[in-house]
Amino acid sequence: MSYDTIVVGGGFSGLKTARDLAGAGQNVLLLEGGNRLGGRAYSRESSTAPNLRVEIGGAYLHREHHPRLAAELDRYGIATITAPEFSAFRHQLGPDALNQAFPIPGSEAVPMEAAIYTLLRDAHRIDLQRGLENQGLEDLDVPLIEYVEALGLPTVSKKFLLAWAWNMTGQPAEESSALWALQLVAAHHYSLLGVVLSLDEVFANGSDELVNAMRRDVPELRMGAVVKSIDQSAEIIRVTDHEGQVYEARAVVVAAPMNTWRRISFTPTLPEQRLSVIEEGHGGRGLKLLIHVGGAEEGISCVGDGIFPTLYDYCKVSDSERLLVAFTDSGSFDPRDLGAIEDAVHYYLPEVEVLGVDYHDWLADPLFEGPWVSPRVGQFSRMHKQLGEPFDRVHFVGSDVSLAFPGYIEGALETAERAVEAILRSSVRTALSR
The missing domain is CATH 3.50.50.60 (FAD/NAD(P)-binding domain)
Structure with a gap:
């Protein structure tokens, strides 16, 4: 036919x-x-917490940034809920880091402000309709670590920026492109905070x-x-x-x-x-892990220089157990190694008990051959x-x-x-x- x-x-x-x-x-x-x-986008029953539905793939949305998705949700009457709010912070960014939402110490405020100006200036060079090959942006298409080093940031600010970049690009800074990190900023209304704050809602039922x-x-x-x-x-x-x-x-x-x-x-x-x-x-190798733990505080959020650049609350399993979500990349970490997972979690949260891990290896899946x-x-x-x-x-x-x-x-x-x-x-x- x-x-x-x-x-x-x-x-x-x-x-x-x-x-x-x-x-x-x-x-x-x-x-x-x-x-x-x-x-x-892949929701299914958790492999570590039966009867709990989890998102193994893409999960977060923001109605302002994602109007087409919002229209689809409204068209079919699909319910969403607010993503977990972060209220407890356990960062690993150096001796001067503050365990609060924005951990940059006052002594680093001025160089961080200068770096933010440079980041936003370079992001504003990107026209989201023309394509990155048509705008003379080759000078920005360099390893992210080189770009960040040139910003001259102090320790905490530098680690904070690199951690979130690793989370978003799914590549360590030596392999990811500074241009692509800036593209993500441009996509979120040319806002650094917009990238992080887009983690606003999740599907209520998967x-x-x-x-x-x-x-x-x-x-x-x-x-x-x-x-x-x-x-x-x-x-x-x-x-x-x-x-x-x-x-x-x-x-x-x-x-x-x-x-x-x-x-x-x-x-x-x-x-x-x-x-x-x-x-x-x-070259994306991003790895999203849902780690089942006991003894974790509700609303926990960790950012740092560990093998998990970010580790934060995902959802409640029971009164004493929660799922945390960690991001890293499959070239830097073997998710089958439970001992390595325990070490990575304990780097931020030494008091919790790791009960299991759930993930999907998109890079090894022949129908995808890569994550985002x-x-x-x-x-x-x-x-x-x-x-x-x-x-x-x-x-x-x-x-x-x-x-x-x-x-x-x-x-x-x-x-x-x-x-x-x-x-x-x-x-x-x-x-x-x-």
């Missing part, structure tokens, strides 16, 4: 694309390679509640169909899955994660420079916006190629919106030419 459009990938970008095109009257097929929908609601509005869906090739050398595009099943359409939307595109054979071949970045894949997007140094100043632009009748969507909100559900929805508009415009032009 031939379709108007085939969508490859059932995360939020794929679901929105398929739903909106079908709602506009198109005959649409959604192909998902796995056995569940939602992509890197992100899969929204996933399932959107799925009900997608007329045709096939699970377990891993796409291996997309051939648009003829009038009708041929999409072939891993079992050799061939599907035909007039347009295709690739909504799979960027790091899996190299597993798809495109005919004609993608342009060389674009293909080279796709073959490299982005974080480019290699020098990569996106070479090729950024073009990664998400159409290649003839094949469109590319997903949070990995969002310009305004990369790595967020909002970014996935933003790119889907763009692709739907382009495909519907093309359909009108085709109809008028006949």
Whole structure:
């Protein structure tokens, strides 16, 4: 059977694309390679605390920063709750650190103010619509550690900045790009605090509640169909899955994660420079751990120079037990090593008992091959916006190629919106030419 459009990938970008095109009257097929929908938004029962639903992937939202996601929540009546408030602070940032929300001591206020000015000045150089390769930003696309060292910050301020950067980029400062850290600042209304304060709300009943609601509005869906090739050398595009099943359409939307595109054979071949970045894949190795502990204070928040740059409260399990969420990267830490987890937690909270850990290794998952997007140094100043632009009748969507909100559900929805508009415009032009 031939379709108007085939969508490859059932995360939020794929679901929105398929739903909106079908709602506009198109005959649409959604192909998902796995056995569940939602992509890197993944809620399920905790492996350490039965009957407790947890978010293994993306979880946080802010209605001001994420208007498209807010609109989807309102459309389906999906409930959210306020994220845990931090009220107890146990930082490890040096002898002059203060265990309060903003731990910078007064003696470092002036150099920190100067550094913030530089960060905001450089972030304001970024136009979120033009792409990082089109703005002469190569001087900022350097290892983050070099950029931070040049700021001349004292000990506490420097450690504080590096800890949150590691949390957000999913790469240690030696490997992450200063330009990408600044891109995240630009995306949050050019606000350093906006990046942190975007952790505002969470899904009350898990992100899969929204996933399932959107799925009900997608007329045709096939699970377990891993796409291996997309051939648009003829009038009708041929999409072939891993079992050799061939599907035909007039347009295709690739909504799979960027790091899996190299597993798809495109005919004609993608342009060389674009293909080279796709073959490299982005360098994000972010690791989110949900650590089950006993004896932790409610509202705990830790920032520091440990192997977990951040460790903070996630939710209550019982009167004496809680889940904490830690961020690090899979190249620096082995989450299978319970002893290492205990050491990392005890660096901040020596009094708690570690009962278990829950996580998903996105880098090792063949359907994702990486967590949220974080480019290699020098990569996106070479090729950024073009990664998400159409290649003839094949469109590319997903949070990995969002310009305004990369790595967020909002970014996935933003790119889907763009692709739907382009495909519907093309359909009108085709109809008028006949």
